[in-house]
Amino acid sequence: MAIRQQQDVHLEEASRSTHTARALMELRKKILSGDYPGGTRLFEVPLAETLQISRTPVREIMSRLAEEGLLDRLANGGFVVRSFTYADAVDAIELRGVLEGTAARLAAERGVSQTGLQQLRDLLAQLDACFGQNFGDVDLEAYSGLNAEFHALLVKLSGSTVIRREVERSTRLPFASPSAFLSGRTHVAAFRQSLHIAQDQHRSLVAAVAGREGARAEALAREHARIARKNLEYAVYEDPQLMLSVPGLVLLSS
Template identity: 60%
Template sequence: MSDTGGSSHTIRALTELRQRILSGEFKGGERLFEVPLAEMLNISRTPVREAMSRLAEEGLLERAKSAGFVVREFGLDDVIDAIELRGVLEGTVARLAAERGVASEDLARITDVVNEIDACFKDNGDVDFDSYSKLNAEFHEKLAALSGSRIIQRELERVVHLPFASPSAFLPDKMQMESRRGSLELAQAQHRELIAAIKNREGARAEALAREHARTARRDLEYVMKEKAGMVQNVASLALIKT
């Protein structure tokens, strides 16, 4: 087993454990311990301990009363609240960006991302979901930076690590759903309107657009949980939700 507890091992442990939680490999309520996880990852206990502490701060783990950590279970209301919180934070980012102004090169870069998303929509009606997912995440990362507020950007980074609060949490490829192109095209139109509002220094409009845009994830969650219960098995991390 590797003997180093350096930051690179902490980052690897953090990334690996987060992925296993969000993929449903570690179930809600499951207890995790340092030693077996360190053996699984082939690293020392120190970076595992640090990674688990970070995941507890993110809200994915809870400290057990005696020793170790427990994978957190979420109620449906918890997940909806996380999505709403992302909308509030992104709305604040958009309003501050519009009010404070954004450098032309920053607007050009985020506009380039939106133009690239256009290419994900094929003439035959198909959508390149893999590219859309990556570019959509890039759009939201660049949006988070537009306000110039490291405090808000840091809080957004925390929120999007919670299950289902990510902007790409319910893209159709992950739900194995077809005929959702219209929803993605609407989201893309909102991307463009949001950039335009920031560019035109329309703070209130930018904030409203960003908050409405974030609500797409809430609508998709409710769709899966209530209208298409059979799809739950196709989204592994739904195992974290207590119903």
């Protein structure tokens, strides 16, 4: 009987955890899509009803999203959806470039195993395969996922848990992530071109790490992040409609 009760408790906890994870993803999606604009005060009771969970996990979810930088805690308790300026988005991308540059330099200077280098080269080959024969033909969905894997592996190969943790923290804001500007944008000539430039930089990064060229690897990684900054500038100033399709950009205030 005791074993059965323990099993029931574990099942109940697992179910609760699953519901909380689902609610977290749902609320994050609503915020990033603009359903809750920047400055919106979130109240536990109506939010619990919307997400169909109790108030306790709602508080946990909002605390988690505050850690991710999507919500701000109010002095008197509660949470409000965070607003970002264009400068905030630029700074977030620049910070990622600095951190990834440091990771690339450490990987080059400390040396990467043959297994690690082969993993990078395998990802390069898979990324190359995403490009079609025509200049504008790109499997963007596949490229986006592989690009995220490439960046995560490069940071991992630095051998620094501190750098790895800080990179993960800096990329929690979706418009600062390596794949922020990779969804549904091949119709824009400037973005199509940027993908080819980015892939050339990937190749150069791997070569620099393999060659133990720390300064070059760092410079390449920092320059690589500036592609996202140029894409952000284009979306904000040249084609504002694109901001609706880049996760989180709807939170930018004028």
